[in-house]
Amino acid sequence: MSERDDFIIEARDVALSFGETPALRGANLAVAAGEIVAIMGPSGSGKSTLLHCLAGILTPDSGEVRFDGRRVDTMRETERSTLRRDRFGFVFQFGQLVPELTAAENVALPLLLGGARRAEALVRAGQWFGRLGLDGLQGRRSGELSGGQAQRVALARALVAEPGVLFADEPTGSLDSLTGEQVMDLLVASAREQGTTVVIVTHEPRVAACADREVVVRDGKVTSLTTERLAS
């Protein structure tokens, strides 16, 4: 893998097994700042595990993960937890919102956890409701939102603290195609506007087509940097 200064996040020869079962077998991936990369691959290929290693949720057995030049895999858990809270945003497929909190409180959560005052956090959170077509829904709880609305609230929560990297794991997997498309359009537009790097795991070609390039994970390895191959 080439050395480049503008890679914001990198996995180098990352391996991880769950018990006897290898999930990653020397995976390499480097993502440039501001880039949107889709990770594709069959079920069980290791694509979500790779994303979790990149995001510091899982620690690889071997290899390196770097964010902004810093080793993530060797950080202490408290340090990684702070990194995830302050520099990363997350969107998953299901059940992300805290059901006891309103939509506005859910969006404000990363700011509150980062030490912002409640009033200020709610004002900043509120700004996202108009941007994502959620006006009027600030006071609703997750059970009172449609799937598409809940996913847009989750997207707002992931981006409100202006993270360096947004990690998304099948973000439209539970939505119908039209709603999924709206969520992806908003995700891409918001990320571009903020200059946020996006790493997105998906098995849906239409989602991958929203990315700048795609990589394919097969049997625990990034087997093809396909767009680069096509261009070469």
Add this chain to the structure above:
Amino acid sequence: MTVPLALLGLLEREPSHGYDLKRDYDTYFGRGKPLPPGQVYSTLSRLARDGKVVVGEVEAGTGPDRKRYVITDLGATELETWLGAPADAEPHLQTVLFTKVVLALMLGRDAAGYLDIQRAAHLQRMRELTEIRRGGSLVDRLLADHGLFHLEADLRWIEQTAARLGALADEVNS
């Protein structure tokens, strides 16, 4: 094949000059593939020869654009029949993709590599269509959607086949 019928449809809406037909065809049906003017007039000539359109009032001046074409009952009937009939649900059973994969396996070539390159080519085209949908009118978006769904179907086949290459190699080489 649909050009004569599309022109008949535009003429059923209202009698038109060839120029207007070309403009409307390109606007609604010819995105990325405008109809050559010569094809408009040759198609209209054939439709007139077959009694499906007639030349209505001819305006003063010269040139084909002075002619206003009008659909006939025969043309309207053909259009009605075509609109009500389902298009062939083409299964595309012998696609180029399939042929390349099978031949690659038979010849001991890199079938998985071919599928990777094909996936990238499909996704590149999907990216272009996704861009068209983002900035386009509803007509553009729905046309792009048609292409996207077809490419998506191919990609699902590519993934399915990539996961079964070993078994397929055994079968074609047995």
